[in-house]
Amino acid sequence: MAEDWVAAEVPLAIDYNDAPHVVMMATPDDLADFALGFSLSEAVIATPAELNSCTATTLLEGIRLSLRIPPARAQALAQRRRNLVGNSGCGVCGTQHLEDVLRHPPRVAAAIAVSEVALQRALAELEHRQPLNALTGATHAAAWARADGSLAHVREDVGRHNALDKLIGAVARAGDDVRTGFLVVTSRASYEMVQKAATVGIGFIAAISAPTALAIHLADATGITLVGFARDDGHVVYARRSTED
Missing domain, CATH: 3.10.20.10 (Ubiquitin-like (UB roll))
Incomplete structure (x- = not known):
């Protein structure tokens, strides 16, 4: 058995x-x-x-x-x-x-430019940094990546919002500067996920699944670069911070 x-x-x-x-x-x-x-x-x-x-x-x-x-x-x-x-x-x-x-956070102060190499490194590392999901197949993960794509923190939870909140707490407790890294999530990028990220000043989000229309709108409004369908064979950019910001 x-x-x-x-x-x-x-x-x-x-x-x-x-x-x-x-x-x-x-x-x-x-x-x-x-x-x-x-x-x-x-x-x-x-x-x-x-x-x-x-x-x-x-x-x-x-x-x-x-x-x-x-x-x-x-x-x-x-x-x-x-x-x-x-x-x-x-x-x-x-x-x-x-x-x-529909709480509207202020525009984020800065958004990091993330290379495709860094994004692919973060995705590859995240695949092996989810012990709960490996055991159960039932949890989401949120990861904080440095500029080079190496992962500084990963948190898991049955709820995607909870995983993100746990990660935000871990980043804050560590004193990490959110302007120098980026967020990777294993879920879809819903409005609430973008809202939470914008509220704490995160400027780049990569989601393994799709974003919603409202999430794209909020990312545009708050100056967040939003990437969806982030996989090992490519990704889609749905919102990009203007270089004039």
């Missing part, structure tokens, strides 16, 4: 200053990275230093992340409270207001 490995997926509740904010279905790994990355990519905080503490508590129902942020940030968050239950494949499920869904 052969063994079969399956990916964990548990409810993950996030509270800010004791006020419930969101419940996500996620893989319960790299929780500190997730807490920081989610807080940054959702514009709850502006800098890593504003996340004052993060405490994880395992409950019968799932895991609770209790986060402390400055009072002014908590007050601003209360004004746009969305208290949602998000599943592992959706970044906006349960959002109460259209402006929460």
Whole structure:
């Protein structure tokens, strides 16, 4: 009889200053990275230093992340409270207001120029840097690549948004400059993925699958170079930052 490995997926509740904010279905790994990355990519905080503490508590129902942020940030968050239950494949499920869904980040400060050689190196390395997916076949990955294509960080999760948030947290905790690297994801490039990347200043995204029309629009508007269908035999550029920027 052969063994079969399956990916964990548990409810993950996030509270800010004791006020419930969101419940996500996620893989319960790299929780500190997730807490920081989610807080940054959702514009709850502006800098890593504003996340004052993060405490994880395992409950019968799932895991609770209790986060402390400055009072002014908590007050601003209360004004746009969305208290949602998000599943592992959706970044906006349960959002109460259209402006929460279509939050428009500012234009990114800079976008790195990535060579085809660097992109191919990143894709090749990522194929061998997904231990959870190798065991289960059920997770997405998000990777942070240096300018030469070598991978600095990789994070996995059953949800593509969660994997990206974990990666953003890892990059922030390491103090990496987002202007000097690029993002590679194993999922499609949805609007929410581009929105999260733009919010933290990432200027180049390469997705193994396709982008959506709204993702392309947002990439154009925020000055992000967006590549889709990134494979070992080529890729498609859907949005490119102007050389005049």
